[in-house]
Amino acid sequence: MTRLNMRELARKLGVDRSTISRALSEDKAHLVAAETRERIREEARAAGYRPDLTAASLRRGRSHTVGVLVPDLGNETFINVIRTMFRHLDQRVVPPLTPLIAETLDQSGATRHLVQTFLSRRVDAIVSLASTETDADVLRDAAKEAPVVLAIRAISGASFPSALCDDRAGGAMVATHFADRGHKVVCQVQGPPMAATFKQRARGFSEVCRDRGIAEIPHGVFADNATSAAGKRALDALLAASPRPTAVFAHNDALALGIIEAMRHRGLRYPADLAIVGFNNTHLSRVLAVPLSTVDYPVEEVSRHAGELVRNLIGNPGYTVESRSFTPSLIVRASS
Amino acid sequence: MTRLNMRELARKLGVDRSTISRALSEDKAHLVAAETRERIREEARAAGYRPDLTAASLRRGRSHTVGVLVPDLGNETFINVIRTMFRHLDQRVVPPLTPLIAETLDQSGATRHLVQTFLSRRVDAIVSLASTETDADVLRDAAKEAPVVLAIRAISGASFPSALCDDRAGGAMVATHFADRGHKVVCQVQGPPMAATFKQRARGFSEVCRDRGIAEIPHGVFADNATSAAGKRALDALLAASPRPTAVFAHNDALALGIIEAMRHRGLRYPADLAIVGFNNTHLSRVLAVPLSTVDYPVEEVSRHAGELVRNLIGNPGYTVESRSFTPSLIVRASS
DNA sequence: CTGTTAGCGCGTTCAT
DNA sequence: ATGAACGCGCTAACAG
Numbered sequence: 001m002t003r004l005n006m007r008e009l010a011r012k013l014g015v016d017r018s019t020i021s022r023a024l025s026e027d028k029a030h031l032v033a034a035e036t037r038e039r040i041r042e043e044a045r046a047a048g049y050r051p052d053l054t055a056a057s058l059r060r061g062r063s064h065t066v067g068v069l070v071p072d073l074g075n076e077t078f079i080n081v082i083r084t085m086f087r088h089l090d091q092r093v094v095p096p097l098t099p100l101i102a103e104t105l106d107q108s109g110a111t112r113h114l115v116q117t118f119l120s121r122r123v124d125a126i127v128s129l130a131s132t133e134t135d136a137d138v139l140r141d142a143a144k145e146a147p148v149v150l151a152i153r154a155i156s157g158a159s160f161p162s163a164l165c166d167d168r169a170g171g172a173m174v175a176t177h178f179a180d181r182g183h184k185v186v187c188q189v190q191g192p193p194m195a196a197t198f199k200q201r202a203r204g205f206s207e208v209c210r211d212r213g214i215a216e217i218p219h220g221v222f223a224d225n226a227t228s229a230a231g232k233r234a235l236d237a238l239l240a241a242s243p244r245p246t247a248v249f250a251h252n253d254a255l256a257l258g259i260i261e262a263m264r265h266r267g268l269r270y271p272a273d274l275a276i277v278g279f280n281n282t283h284l285s286r287v288l289a290v291p292l293s294t295v296d297y298p299v300e301e302v303s304r305h306a307g308e309l310v311r312n313l314i315g316n317p318g319y320t321v322e323s324r325s326f327t328p329s330l331i332v333r334a335s336s
Numbered sequence: 337m338t339r340l341n342m343r344e345l346a347r348k349l350g351v352d353r354s355t356i357s358r359a360l361s362e363d364k365a366h367l368v369a370a371e372t373r374e375r376i377r378e379e380a381r382a383a384g385y386r387p388d389l390t391a392a393s394l395r396r397g398r399s400h401t402v403g404v405l406v407p408d409l410g411n412e413t414f415i416n417v418i419r420t421m422f423r424h425l426d427q428r429v430v431p432p433l434t435p436l437i438a439e440t441l442d443q444s445g446a447t448r449h450l451v452q453t454f455l456s457r458r459v460d461a462i463v464s465l466a467s468t469e470t471d472a473d474v475l476r477d478a479a480k481e482a483p484v485v486l487a488i489r490a491i492s493g494a495s496f497p498s499a500l501c502d503d504r505a506g507g508a509m510v511a512t513h514f515a516d517r518g519h520k521v522v523c524q525v526q527g528p529p530m531a532a533t534f535k536q537r538a539r540g541f542s543e544v545c546r547d548r549g550i551a552e553i554p555h556g557v558f559a560d561n562a563t564s565a566a567g568k569r570a571l572d573a574l575l576a577a578s579p580r581p582t583a584v585f586a587h588n589d590a591l592a593l594g595i596i597e598a599m600r601h602r603g604l605r606y607p608a609d610l611a612i613v614g615f616n617n618t619h620l621s622r623v624l625a626v627p628l629s630t631v632d633y634p635v636e637e638v639s640r641h642a643g644e645l646v647r648n649l650i651g652n653p654g655y656t657v658e659s660r661s662f663t664p665s666l667i668v669r670a671s672s
Numbered sequence: 673c674t675g676t677t678a679g680c681g682c683g684t685t686c687a688t
Numbered sequence: 689a690t691g692a693a694c695g696c697g698c699t700a701a702c703a704g
Contacts, residue, residue: 003481005697016675021699028699033673053456054393055697058680063390073415083409083439098453101437103419117434120389145339228623257623264625287564287593289600289625341681352691357683364683369689391681394696 004049013043020044024051026094057122065098066310067118067146069128071106071195075254076282077297078129081151084303085127085310093311097124104130106192106225111135115142122146124314127306131155132194147313151306154196161313161321163306165328167197170295171204173330174249174277177293179212181336183275186214187245189234189255191226198226198251201279205249217241223255231258235266238274247275247336253282256292256335275336291333298326340385349379356380360387362430393458401434402646403454405464407442407531411590412618413633414465417487420639421463421646429647433460440466442528442561447471451478458482460650463642467491468530483649487642490532497649497657499642501664503533506631507540509666510585510613513629515548517672519611522550523581525570525591527562534562534587537615541585553577559591567594571602574610583611583672589618592628592671611672627669634662 010017015036022028023040032040043049057063066089070078082101089097100118104110111130115138118126125147131139136158139148143160150162171188178186188205191198209216218241223230231250238245238259250256256278263270270276270290278285278294285292305324312319346353351372358364359376368376379385393399402425406414418437425433436454440446447466451474454462461483467475472494475484479496486498507524514522524541527534545552554577559566567586574581574595586592592614599606606612606626614621614630621628641660648655 007697017697018676018699019674022674025699031673036673050452050456052394052458052697054390054399054458055680056699057390058388058394058682059697059699061680073419074412076410079409079415096453098436098438098457100434102434116386117432120386121434122388122390228619261623283564284620284623287597287620287624343681353681354683354685354692355690358690361683367689372689388681391696392683394698395681395683397696 003052004047005052006049009044009047009049012047013040015040061122062124063098063122064095065100065121065123067115067121067123067126068099068101069104069111069114069126069130070101071104071130073101073103076284077252077280077299078152080299081129081303081306084299085151085307088304088307089311093314097310106130106132106195108132108134112138115139118142119145125149125310127151127310129153131196133196134194147310149306149309149313151302152197156196156199160323161309162323162325163302163309164323164325165197165298165302166325167200167328168204168207170279170328170330171201171206171249172208173204173295173328174279175205175208175212175214177277177330177332177336178247178249178275179208179214181247181275183245183247184214185217185243185245186247186249187217187221187238187241188249189221189223189231189238189251189259191223191251191255193222201249201251215243217243217245223251226252226255228254228258228261231255231260232262233258235259235262245274247271247277250276250278253278253280253285253292253294256294257284257288260288260292270335277330277336281331285333288335290335293333293336294331295328296331298328301326339388340383341388342385345380345383345385348383349376351376397458398460399434399458400431401436401457401459403451403457403459403462404435404437405440405447405450405462405466406437407440407466409437409439412620413588413616413635414488416635417465417639417642420635421487421643424640424643425647429650433646442466442468442530444468444470448474451475454478455481461485461646463487463646465489467532469532470530483646485642485645485649487638488533492532492535496659497645498659498661499638499645500659500661501533501634501638502661503536503664504540504543506615506664506666507537507542507585508544509540509631509664510615511541511544511548511550513613513666513668513672514583514585514611515544515550517583517611519581519583520550521553521579521581522583522585523553523557523574523577524585525557525559525567525574525587525595527559527587527591529558537585537587551579553579553581559587562588562591564590564594564597567591567596568598569594571595571598581610583607583613586612586614589614589616589621589628589630592630593620593624596624596628607670607672613666613672617667621669624671626671629669629672630667631664632667634664637662
């Protein structure tokens, strides 16, 4: 028993295969007489005909898929951007785009390999939420074969169509907040600077500290990855500094949470012993017994714009792209 | 500028296309002379040749992809199972299987549509973590074209190769724990019973309550979905019951968290005013100021077995399948 | 508006 | 061990 294909369906209906192809397509359906078209669609449905998309992909050179690179599938913010973007696309692209999602875990070399796979599958576009400085070449090469869109993380010195958050402004807001509350010695626990997000957050924060005459001590506390485990390990460095900081900016909520856990372990309390602000406004920040101040990530805007970039760039190589950066907002809660 | 294909590569090397195909494949490489094979592989790499997988898929009738249905991309447990399963598969399947991930949001009808898409793309297998009672027919039909594996959620009355958690035992553990702590009146906040997971957890819990002579009051508190928002809404029902329960079993950690938030809002404390146990042992349960007792989900075992089922069923239709169910374990923390 | 023809790039015969 | 030839199922180009 073999699958029903166009040839058989055409035989049943007494028309040519190409007429079927046209009648079932979205953009060429108007070339078929209304009556024939309905007859074909009716019979296709009744017979349970499903087009073979691997054949269509080969013929068209495009598979109606979008390759998505994400650093970490467990990260709420990335996932929210992906799902919001595809929800957006589903509503306005026919036939729908199937996501191919792959996780890089920020391992160098992962991007190269995964991009190859995407291109082999003839994706219509690639969206990277995982780009780091070292990915520029790979993505530039990829862009010769399929549109490449960056979301969340930019690549400094490279110009790709992008949908971003103004992380620098976000970092600045946190420093301003600390200054306004009278903190004189502060600190940041930075995520890996290979990701532009963290670099910009650090930059915005430090700039305002300088302007407002606040000391950043100790200066460079880097977490090897932006997780709560790394946050836990960072606390020791903060407490060893002299003078000791009275407030800390964690580059995301997971890092903040790690710091909080480590403090609890030592019997310290926030904000009394140390004020804390995170980044992303994840669900978690709202449900802590002492809720976390954090920077709200503009998920909706970033996702929508990323979706629009993908939509416009597909089959539209000359599209003049507007990269955009959306401003986040500080949410002050009890932790600061 | 067109992509480099086998024909061109063959011309460059002075061999036939089919020799290239064999040399680059995993299973037929031995048919090519070692020297020729290396020469071909060398040149393919140097020239940056990437096979067109849409063409290969059409020819083979399989795309080396696996369709994955998941109820909610934001749910840590589902995501962990997916990533663990593919990490497992990546290490032992060549060429690697690309996941096609689709979210059902537990909307009826979503499964039918998404399964069609998967089959149109000629997936090698379908893994559903999202199955509900009403999906049985769709999946049974799908199974005629590609192996279907169930993970996490079974379908009662249908027999698919499955990798599950013994949810009934998990529910029973919670009830036993409550009984041992001397609770006489308890309650459960149930997830939607269309998902077998919740039905089994409820069943295991109720059975033990009956055996140990504990009252379940009010009897059926159902959340329309297993999220913290639904948990929040459930608290009122618990507090209105008479006699009032002293302990509650939430069918997952998100529900438990909602209950906790609602309690905090009312100035109630746990476990003093109400003991709480969740399910899944998500990250969240560990980081609450008063950590949550919960049932640890056997993610590793379930994922590994799901991966093995997929691996064995692909290209092996006669494989005798061993569905398995793994026992979870209760983790008692401060909330109970 | 519909049919005819060709070919996308590969993997698999079958022959040598 | 290699080459020749075919066809997977579809869509595009061209004709009428």
